[in-house]
Amino acid sequence: MRKEIDYHNYRYYVLGEPEMSDYEYDQLYKRLEQLEQEYPEYIKPDSPTQRVGGEPIKAFETVEHSIGMLSLDNTYSEEEVRDFDRRVKKIVGVSVKYEATLKVDGVAVTLNYADGRFVLGATRGDGMRGDDITQNLRTIKSIPLKLLTRDRGLLNIEVRGEVYLPKKRFERLNREREKDGETLFANPRNAAAGTLKLLDSREVAKRGLDIFIHTVPVAPGSRYTSHYRTLLKLRDAGLRVIPHLELCTSIDDVFEYINKWKDKREDLQYEVDGLVIKIDGFTVRERMGHTTKSPRWAIAYKYQARQAITKLKNIKLQVGRTGRITPVAELDPVALSGTTVSRATLHNEDEIRRKEIKIGDHVIIEKGGEVIPKVVGVVKAKRSGSEKKFHFPTKCPVCGQPISRLPEEADWRCVNSSCPAQIKGSILHFVSRPAMDIQGLGDVLVDKLVNMGLVRSFDDLYRLDADILAEIERMGRKSARNLVNAIEQSKQREFINVLYALGIPNIGINASHLLVKAFRNIDRIIKAKVDEFSEIAGIGEVLATSVKDYFKVRENLKLIRNLRKIGLRFEAEPKKSVRTQLSGKTFVFTGELESMSRGEAQNLVRQRGGHPSSSISKKTDYVVAGKKPGSKYNKARKFEARIINESEFLKLVRSR
Numbered sequence: 001m002r003k004e005i006d007y008h009n010y011r012y013y014v015l016g017e018p019e020m021s022d023y024e025y026d027q028l029y030k031r032l033e034q035l036e037q038e039y040p041e042y043i044k045p046d047s048p049t050q051r052v053g054g055e056p057i058k059a060f061e062t063v064e065h066s067i068g069m070l071s072l073d074n075t076y077s078e079e080e081v082r083d084f085d086r087r088v089k090k091i092v093g094v095s096v097k098y099e100a101t102l103k104v105d106g107v108a109v110t111l112n113y114a115d116g117r118f119v120l121g122a123t124r125g126d127g128m129r130g131d132d133i134t135q136n137l138r139t140i141k142s143i144p145l146k147l148l149t150r151d152r153g154l155l156n157i158e159v160r161g162e163v164y165l166p167k168k169r170f171e172r173l174n175r176e177r178e179k180d181g182e183t184l185f186a187n188p189r190n191a192a193a194g195t196l197k198l199l200d201s202r203e204v205a206k207r208g209l210d211i212f213i214h215t216v217p218v219a220p221g222s223r224y225t226s227h228y229r230t231l232l233k234l235r236d237a238g239l240r241v242i243p244h245l246e247l248c249t250s251i252d253d254v255f256e257y258i259n260k261w262k263d264k265r266e267d268l269q270y271e272v273d274g275l276v277i278k279i280d281g282f283t284v285r286e287r288m289g290h291t292t293k294s295p296r297w298a299i300a301y302k303y304q305a306r307q308a309i310t311k312l313k314n315i316k317l318q319v320g321r322t323g324r325i326t327p328v329a330e331l332d333p334v335a336l337s338g339t340t341v342s343r344a345t346l347h348n349e350d351e352i353r354r355k356e357i358k359i360g361d362h363v364i365i366e367k368g369g370e371v372i373p374k375v376v377g378v379v380k381a382k383r384s385g386s387e388k389k390f391h392f393p394t395k396c397p398v399c400g401q402p403i404s405r406l407p408e409e410a411d412w413r414c415v416n417s418s419c420p421a422q423i424k425g426s427i428l429h430f431v432s433r434p435a436m437d438i439q440g441l442g443d444v445l446v447d448k449l450v451n452m453g454l455v456r457s458f459d460d461l462y463r464l465d466a467d468i469l470a471e472i473e474r475m476g477r478k479s480a481r482n483l484v485n486a487i488e489q490s491k492q493r494e495f496i497n498v499l500y501a502l503g504i505p506n507i508g509i510n511a512s513h514l515l516v517k518a519f520r521n522i523d524r525i526i527k528a529k530v531d532e533f534s535e536i537a538g539i540g541e542v543l544a545t546s547v548k549d550y551f552k553v554r555e556n557l558k559l560i561r562n563l564r565k566i567g568l569r570f571e572a573e574p575k576k577s578v579r580t581q582l583s584g585k586t587f588v589f590t591g592e593l594e595s596m597s598r599g600e601a602q603n604l605v606r607q608r609g610g611h612p613s614s615s616i617s618k619k620t621d622y623v624v625a626g627k628k629p630g631s632k633y634n635k636a637r638k639f640e641a642r643i644i645n646e647s648e649f650l651k652l653v654r655s656r
């Protein structure tokens, strides 16, 4: 089971290609937890359940780096990159290959593996000595506690990487901190650094850090001559190697890479502030050597800072799903790192006041980790005297009803539950992937449906009819039918997703999970007392109050009755032993599998109630043919066993 969980961790956190649903994974994980509770003597430190430590530590130990962690030379100038290339060629000749990678703005760390097990992780510190942050790094699920390889060279290896906080996680973290009245992190890198410094790994685990491995300081054996190829091997061994890495045969290729990512980096889920150019060959690197500060075989090229100055023409208000009102600056369009920006967020009333922003001001805007740029300050020198102070309105700009602001909150809210802005927002949340997962209901269509009065609440979605939908502009008959089907299909979604889809304030998918696990059905959640919530680890007072408040509203109870009648699931599936499509079936493997070893594949079969066998007979149900299948392949045809390929096999494994 540990192996299986490790494998699914790898699919999910490293490759981003999960093979099972989150729910299935959680079930598997919980089963392992249960077993380990029953048989604690079998718990191993590298079990996937052992990532998070117990009590917080008092301080970090200092560790000496066996290989110094030098920092790279930085430049903003293309000319200096060409100079670098000229220097390299002078020393090592003309045919040099470069490895180009994105430079992720995070915190440098080093990881040590011994006999395939993650044994030590440390910060850079002063380059010679850093903090032992092994316990914190273990909570990062994309760091394998055990490598998925038998390659001896790789089992005892030191690798370096960048720990970072994905943009979305960063925004969420700051939103939570804002709510709790804590100081905000300036950028994702600060947030990642602050998180790694926490002494309680349980807190670290909640933050959602991730890692990219980008450097192997020493070749893991004489067979490994290319750094680039070594990284690819390490990816197969389970490490989350930095994506989009490229091998360039000339400096012009490097510039092509630089230009390619200049704008595209904005679309990535992590902050990229430049790129790193490294000589690919390990021996060539040695010949180049290093200075006391940095290696001579690598250079970091940084993109220009992403700020611009423009005029703030007006301030408009946006109303979100929960009624939250966000002031948005309307700007004179300005080019900023490849895109034209005409709007930027001002966060809330207090921020406008704190930054002393007036309408007509010239403002500095910045594109950080957020999708929408933000206004960071005012250029007061450019004021003409005609700037106007902004007064926060007292009515919702969409529905015209009075708005309110709680003393402990930074935001104004529209509290009218039939405000069209809120309806649209909550419908979009309802159909989103972790919720009801209804595809084909986008922004524009929801807008139309709400404006036309066809959809006022979630249950209206289930009454939409293909003919009416088809009449709506630009919606063909076929896509209308597909959409109606998708809506119908969503009735199969599990209670966890349904509960999340309701959009109860503060109840994310994780909290829904906890609630469903503890209460099993909606009636028990509705009836639950506040102290029953507080018994659930992970459900704090804020969440408990949110849930209680939500179910106090009569319309919400009515909505749930209606959705129930329609057929949505409001109770968890009864616990039962899982029967899978593999149950009772006999499997034979032939040839090489790409995603796992044969042993792992046989384990998967066993875990799902099937029988792996090494020889084909009349009893064989499936023959799984990998690459270069052997004689069994021909034999299989004789016995009329079903021959399937690897991806068909994985599909079977995934199915329930």
Ligand SMILES: [Zn+2]
Residues within 6 Å of the ligand: 319, 396, 397, 398, 399, 400, 401, 414, 415, 416, 419, 420, 421
């Ligand atoms: Zn409103």
